[in-house]
Amino acid sequence: MREEVPPRVGQAPSAVNLPPGGSVLSVHVAPLGSARARTLNSDTPHLAASTMKVAVLAALHRGGRDLDTPVPVHxxxxxxxxxxxxxVVRERDDDPAPWQALGxxxxxxWLSERMIVHSSNLATNLCLAxxxxxxxxxxxxxARARHSVTGRGIDxxxxxxxxxxNVVTAADLARLLRRLPPELLDxxxxxxHRVDLAAGLPPGTRVAFKNGWLPGVRHSGGIVYPQDAPPYSIAVCYTGPLATGHAIDDPAARLLARISAGYWARRHTLGREQITHHDGTLRAAGG
Structure with missing residues (x-):
């Protein structure tokens, strides 16, 4: 299916608005090299949380900068x-190392590694600056993203x-991940943070992924590399009351792990089967 490339400059769309107690789950799964994707609300915008760090990483490496040049940590x-x-609010940052380097x-x-591997908010804003x-x-x-926008730094x-x-959709996150070069996937x-998508896979399975969480938000997107089937991209975004905002002890993280495990079980047939969600909304789609 042909996709129109969005304009370079535009107003960020609002994140998903929920009724009291409501929730929205978005899914986009596709084998690499295949135009067929399994989708559920995959173009619905969500607050991006730390998934925006993938776009910052890609921009940093694309810009031709000398990444080994020291920069001030402030x-x-x-x-x-x-x-x-x-x-940046220190109490909401998951990585102490950049704070120890202040001044x-x-x-x-080094900062980009802390941003991705340990999800450092301070390192993210330094890279974005x-x-x-x-x-x-x-x-x-x-990446031919339709709705995702990084409009500001963290905090x-x-x-x-x-x-x-900052907003993201499951479809856009999957598109971005599928275009990353091997060194960034490494x-x-x-x-x-081996939770959500990674927790739904057998131990030792290679998955190049980034997750993000806030109270009311839990997302994860990555590329999974089975040894016995073609690699596939998977992005799951959840907005709702299950997301506590905790890094590990989060019911929404367990929900994402179950979804990840379900697609792992179907890994041999993702490129050809029609998958239907229990309510009829999960469908095969082009692009």
Whole structure:
């Protein structure tokens, strides 16, 4: 199915709006090299959480920068609104190492590794400050993303109050992952947070993935490499009350693990079978 490439510049769509107690689950699964995808609400926008770090990583490596040049480690950033500067909230960051480096220098390569492997928010904003929002928008454009937008850095509350949000869809996340070069997939495969998608796979299975979580949000997208079947991309986005915002002890993470396990069980036939969800909404689709 032919896809139109979205414009390079545009307003970020609002994330999914839920009724009280409601939830939305989005799924996009496809074998690499196949135009057939298994989809459920795959174009529904969700708040991106840490999945936006994949686009920042791709932009950083695409920009031709010397990633081994040391840069200052600080916690003061220009808002997307160009208003007062903002800082990352340390208590909500999952990686202590960049905070221990405050006031010193680290390379962009080191920061990008902390951003992906340990999901560091501070490292993410430092990488984003060097690459710029326009470069990240270009990455989404080249991935033929339809709805996903990275509009601000993490904890840019001024931008958030102005309605500037980071959003992702399962389909766009899968498109981006499928276009990453091998060296970036190797970095994603080192992800230290072995929950959700990874938890649904047999131990030792290679999966290059990035997950993200906030209260009310749990997402994960990656490329799975079975030894006995073709590799496949899988992206699952969940918004709803199951997501506690905890890194590990999260019912939504267990939901994603069950979905991951279900597609692993079908890995031999993903390229040809028609899969129907119990309510009839999960379907095979082109592109």
């Amino acid at each position: 916690n003061s950033f220009v808002s997307a609104t160009y208003g007062p500067r903002f800082a 010193t220098e680290r390379t962009l390569r 060097h690459v710029g929002l326009d470069a990240v928008a270009e990455v989404w454009h080249l 840019d509350l001024g931008a958030q109050a102005a309605g500037i949000v 970095l994603l495969a080192a992800n230290a």
